[in-house]
Amino acid sequence: xxxxxxxxxxxxxxxxxxxxxxxxxxxxxxxxxxxxxxxxxxxxxxxxxxxxxxxxxxxxxxxxxxxxxxxxxxxxxxxxxxxxxxxxxxxxxxxxxxxxxxxxxxxxxxxxxxxxxxxxxxxxxxxxxxxxxxxxxxxxxxxxxxxxxxxxxxxxxxxxxxxxxxxxxxxxxxxxxxxxxxxxxxxxxxxxxxxxxxxxxxxxxxxxxxxxxxxxxxxxxxxxxxxxxxxxxxxxxxxxxxxxxxxxxxxxxxxxxxxxxxxxxxxxxxxxxxxxxxxxxxxxxxxxxxxxxxxxxxxxxxxxxxxxxxxxxxxxxxxxxxxxxxxxxxxxxxxxxxxxxxxxxxxxxxxxxxxxxxxxxxxxxxxxxxxxxxxxxxxxxxxxxxxxxxxxxxxxxxxxxxxxxxxxxxxxxxxxxxxxxxxxxxxxxxxxxxxxxxxxxxxxxxxxxxxxxxxxxxxxxxxxxxxxxxxxxxxxxxxxxxxxxxxxxxxxxxxxxxxxxxxxxxxxxxxxxxxxxxxxxxxxxxxxxxxxxxxxxxxxxxxxxxxxxxxxxxxxxxxxxxxxxxxxxxxxxxxxxxxxxxxxxxxxxxxxxxxxxxxxxx
Numbered sequence: 239x240x241x242x243x244x245x246x247x248x249x250x251x252x253x254x255x256x257x258x259x260x261x262x263x264x265x266x267x268x269x270x271x272x273x274x275x276x277x278x279x280x281x282x283x284x285x286x287x288x289x290x291x292x293x294x295x296x297x298x299x300x301x302x303x304x305x306x307x308x309x310x311x312x313x314x315x316x317x318x319x320x321x322x323x324x325x326x327x328x329x330x331x332x333x334x335x336x337x338x339x340x341x342x343x344x345x346x347x348x349x350x351x352x353x354x355x356x357x358x359x360x361x362x363x364x365x366x367x368x369x370x371x372x373x374x375x376x377x378x379x380x381x382x383x384x385x386x387x388x389x390x391x392x393x394x395x396x397x398x399x400x401x402x403x404x405x406x407x408x409x410x411x412x413x414x415x416x417x418x419x420x421x422x423x424x425x426x427x428x429x430x431x432x433x434x435x436x437x438x439x440x441x442x443x444x445x446x447x448x449x450x451x452x453x454x455x456x457x458x459x460x461x462x463x464x465x466x467x468x469x470x471x472x473x474x475x476x477x478x479x480x481x482x483x484x485x486x487x488x489x490x491x492x493x494x495x496x497x498x499x500x501x502x503x504x505x506x507x508x509x510x511x512x513x514x515x516x517x518x519x520x521x522x523x524x525x526x527x528x529x530x531x532x533x534x535x536x537x538x539x540x541x542x543x544x545x546x547x548x549x550x551x552x553x554x555x556x557x558x559x560x561x562x563x564x565x566x567x568x569x570x571x572x573x574x575x576x577x578x579x580x581x582x583x584x585x586x587x588x589x590x591x592x593x594x595x596x597x598x599x600x601x602x603x604x605x606x607x608x609x610x611x612x613x614x615x616x617x618x619x620x621x622x623x624x625x626x627x628x629x630x631x632x633x634x635x636x637x638x639x640x641x642x643x644x645x646x647x648x649x650x651x652x653x654x655x656x657x658x659x660x661x662x663x664x665x666x667x668x669x670x671x672x673x674x675x676x677x678x679x680x681x682x683x684x685x686x687x688x689x690x691x692x693x694x695x696x697x698x699x700x701x702x703x704x705x706x707x708x709x710x711x712x713x714x715x716x717x718x719x720x721x722x723x724x725x726x727x728x729x730x731x732x733x734x735x736x737x738x739x740x741x742x743x744x745x746x747x748x749x750x751x752x753x754x755x756x757x758x759x760x761x762x763x764x765x766x767x768x769x770x771x772x773x774x775x776x777x778x779x780x781x782x783x784x785x786x787x788x789x790x791x792x793x794x795x796x797x798x799x800x801x802x803x804x805x806x807x808x809x810x811x812x813x814x815x816x817x818x819x820x821x822x823x824x825x826x827x828x829x830x831x832x833x834x835x836x837x838x839x840x
Contacts, residue, residue, distance in 0.1 A: 287350045290331045295323065302331055302345055310345035317347060319372035319384045321412065330354070351387030358386045359427055363417040371415050371429060376405045383415065388427055390417075396430035399439060400461055400471065439474035446475050450516070452506055455523070460500040468492045470504060470518055477516035479504060484520050486527045486560030488546050527560025528601045537593050541605070545587040553579045555591060555605055563603035565591060570607045572614055572647025582607065614647040615688050622648070622680050622690065627697065632674050635666045642676060642692065650690030652678060659695045659702065660736050662771070702768045705736055709763050709773050714780065719745070719757045727753065729761055729775055736773065738763075744776035753777060 290302035293309060300312045300323070312331060317323045332349035362369050371383040371390065380393040392415070394402055419428040458470035458477065467480040481492050489495060496502070504518040535541065543555035543563065552566040570582045583589065591605040614621075622628065622644065630642035630650065640652040657669050670676055682691035709715070717738065720728035727745055729738040740761060745753040753759055762783075765774035 284333050284336055287330055287332055287353055289328055290345070292323070292325050292327045292329065295325060300347075302329065304331060304333075304343075304345070306336075306343055308337075308341070308343045310343040312345050312347050319387075319412070348387055355386035355388045356425075359388060359390075359417055359420060363420055366416065368414050368416060368434065369429075370412055373408050373411050373413060376409055381405060381408055383413075383429055385415065385417075385427065385429060388425075390415075390427035390429045392429050392431065396428075396432045399432055399435050442474035446473055450475075450506060450509060452508060454506045455503055456506065457501060458504050458518070460496050460498050460502070463492050463496065463498060465491060468496055472504075472516070475516065477504070477506070477518040479518040479520055483507065483518065483522065486521045486524065487556065488554070488562065521560075527558060528598060531558060531561055531598070535593065535596070537596055539593050540590055540610075541593055542588065542590050543605075545583050545585050545589065548579050548583065548585060550578070553583050555589065557603070561601075561603070563591070563593070563605040565605045565607055569594065569605070569609070572608050572611065573643065573649065608647075614645060615685060618648070618685050618690075619683060622683060624680050624683060627677065627679050629675050630678050630692070632670050632672050632676055634672060635670075637665060640666045640670060640676070642678065644678075644690070648690070650678065650680075650692040652676070652692045652694055656681070656693035656695055659698065659700055659771070662737070701734075701736070702771060705734065705773070706766065706768050708734065709736075709738075709766050711763050711766060714760050714762045715775075716758060717761045717775065719753045719755050719759065722752070722755050727755070738773035738775045740775050740777065744778050746778040748781040 288304045290304040290310065292300055293303050294301040295314070298314055300314055300317065302310050302312055304310060310331065310333075320327075329347055330350040331345040331347050332353065333343075334346050334349070335344040338344055358369075361367070369385060371385040371392075373392070374382045374384050374389070376382075377391070380391055380395075381397070383390045383392045394405060396418070397405070397408065413431055414434055415429040415431050416433050417427060418430045418433065420426070456472050458472045460468055461471040461476065462469040465481075467478050468484070470477045470479055479492075481489065484492055484495050502520065503523060504520055505522050507517040507519045507522065509516040541557050541563075543557040545553050546556045546562065547554040550567075552564050552569075554562045554564055556562050565579075565583075567577060567579050570579065571577060589607070590610065591607055592609040593603065594606045594609070595602070595604040597603070628644055630644045632640055633643050633649065634641045637654075639654045640657070641649060642652060643649050652666075654663055654666055657663055657666065661669075663669050676694060677697055678692040678694055679696045680690060681693045681696065684690075715731055716733075717729040717731045719740075720730050720737070722742075722745070724742060726739055726741040729740050731738065738761065740753075742752065744764075747753060747759075759777050760780060761775035761777050762779045763773060764776050764779060765772070767773075
C-alpha cells in the first residue's frame with residue numbers, strides 16, 4: 239500500500255489576494271493611501287442629523303448626498319410638505335443605518351425634522367416668527383397643519399378674520415402661520431393664520447380710523463348677519479348696521495334685504511371716542527319716504543295700504559314704502575265690546591282706510607276702518623225706540639248683568655234685576671250663557687253715551703200683581719221644601735211658579751223635627767211684599783195657632799165657669815148682707831123705742 243501525501247499550505251499564504259492582481263503598493267504606501275481616501279469622506283455616525291443635497295428624485299425615492307462613500311435613500315412621501323422639492327435642494331436627514339443588508343445607506347428626512355421640530359417650534363414662538371406649514375386634513379373645530387414635521391392644530395377661529403364656512407378649501411395648501419401656544423406636557427402646538435391678517439389689517443385700520451367722519455360714505459362687505467343687524471367689514475374696521483337703519487320700510491330680519499359677502503355703500507352715523515364702535519346706516523342714503531308722501535293728503539281722506547304688522551292693540555298699515563299708519567283696535571268696528579285685531583285683518587291684506595290724524599313733522603298717522611261703515615247710533619231712536627222688542631246675542635256676563643249685541647256696534651245691558659220676575663238670580667250664568675240669543679225689550683236709550691238699557695222680564699206681565707191676590711197674609715198653600723240651611727229653606731209653589739222662604743224655626747213640624755228637603759207640606763203666609771218680591775211662610779204656625787185656639791177655648795170655658803161661680807157667690811153674699819142689715823134696723827128701732835119709753839117714765 240502506497241503512502242498518501244497531504245498538501246499543507248504555507249503559513250505566509252495571502253488569501254486576500256487570491257484571484258486578484260498583484261498589489262503594487264507596499265504596506266506603508268497602502269496605509270498612507272487609505273488614510274488619504276478616508277480624509278475625502280465625512281465621518282458618519284448612526285442616529286445623527288446631517289445636511290445633504292438632493293441629487294435625484296424618482297417616483298418613490300429621493301437620493302441624497304451627505305458626503306459619505308455612498309448616497310442615501312429617503313422615501314418621497316416624507317417630502318409632502320415640500321411640493322416644490324427639486325434637485326440641488328439642501329435638506330436635513332437623519333442617519334438610520336450606515337449600511338443595510340444590501341450595503342445601502344438609509345436616511346430619513348421626517349425623523350431629522352422631528353428631532354429639531356420642537357426646538358424650532360419653541361424658537362419661532364419666542365421670536366414671534368412667521369413659519370410655513372402644510373395643511374394636511376380637516377378635523378373637528380379646525381385643521382391639522384404639518385409644521386416642521388409636527389402636527390399642529392389650527393382652530394377654525396384662527397384661519398381668517400371673517401367666519402369660514404368651508405374648511406375643506408384649505409386642505410392641501412401651504413400657508414404661513416405663527417405659533418401661538420405650545421403645551422409641552424401633551425406635545426400640542428396651536429398655530430394661527432388669522433394673526434398675520436390682523437397685523438396687516440391693523441395698520442390699515444389705524445389709517446382708516448384716523449380718517450373716519452360722521453356722514454362719510456364707505457363701501458363695506460357684509461361679514462355677519464344677526465337678528466338685530468349686520469356687521470360690515472369696512473376694509474379692516476368693523477361697523478354695525480342696525481336693522482332699523484337698513485330700510486325705511488319695516489323688515490322682520492336683515493336677511494330679507496342683505497346676504498353674506500354683499501358689497502354695499504353705507505354711511506357713518508356715529509362712533510365712540512375710541513372709534514371702536516361704529517354705527518352705520520343704509521336707508522339714510524335714500525330719501526325719507528315721508529317727504530315723498532302726497533302733500534295734498536289730509537285728515538278725512540281715504541287711503542289704501544297693506545297690513546304689515548298686527549299687535550294686540552291694532553294694525554300697522556303701509557300706505558307707501560316706509561310710511562305707515564296705525565289703526566287702533568277701537569277704530570276697526572263700531573262695536574263696544576272687546577275684540578282682537580285678528581278678528582278683522584291679517585298680514586298682507588290690501589285695505590282702504592280713513593285718515594284720522596296726520597302729523598308730518600312727527601311722522602305719525604292714525605287710520606280708521608269703521609269710518610267707512612255707517613254709524614249705527616246715528617238713528618238709534620228710530621231703530622230701537624223705548625218699548626220695542628228685539629232678539630240679541632249674549633256677549634258677556636258680569637255679576638251685575640248681561641251684555642248683549644243687537645247688531646254690529648249696538649250693545650246693551652240687561653241688569654240682573656231685569657232678567658226674571660219670579661226667580662231670585664244670584665248670577666246671570668244661572669239664567670243664560672255667552673253665545674245664546676235672548677229676547678229683550680228696550681227700557682232706556684242714552685244716545686249721547688251710546689248706552690242701551692234693556693230688559694227681559696218686561697216681555698211678560700208682572701206676576702206679582704197676581705201673587706198679591708193669592709198669597710196674602712194668613713192664606714195656606716201647599717209647597718215643596720227646597721234647600722235647607724241653618725237660616726231656613728226655600729219653599730217652591732209649583733202651581734204658581736214662585737218661591738217663598740221659611741225661616742228655620744218655622745220649618746218645625748208638630749212632632750218637633752224640622753222639615754227636610756223635597757217634603758211637601760202646607761205653609762201659611764206670614765209676610766208678603768210685592769216691591770221686594772218676597773213671600774215669607776211658616777209650617778209651624780199652622781199647628782201652633784190650632785193649639786193656641788184650643789187653649790183659648792179652654793181658657794174661655796174655664797173663665798166662664800169661674801164667672802158663673804163668682805156670680806152665685808156674690809148673690810149669696812148679697813142675700814146674706816141684706817138679711818143682716820134688716821136685723822140691724824129692727825134692733826135699732828127697738829133700741830130707739832126703748833130709749834123713748836125710758837124717757838117718758840122719767
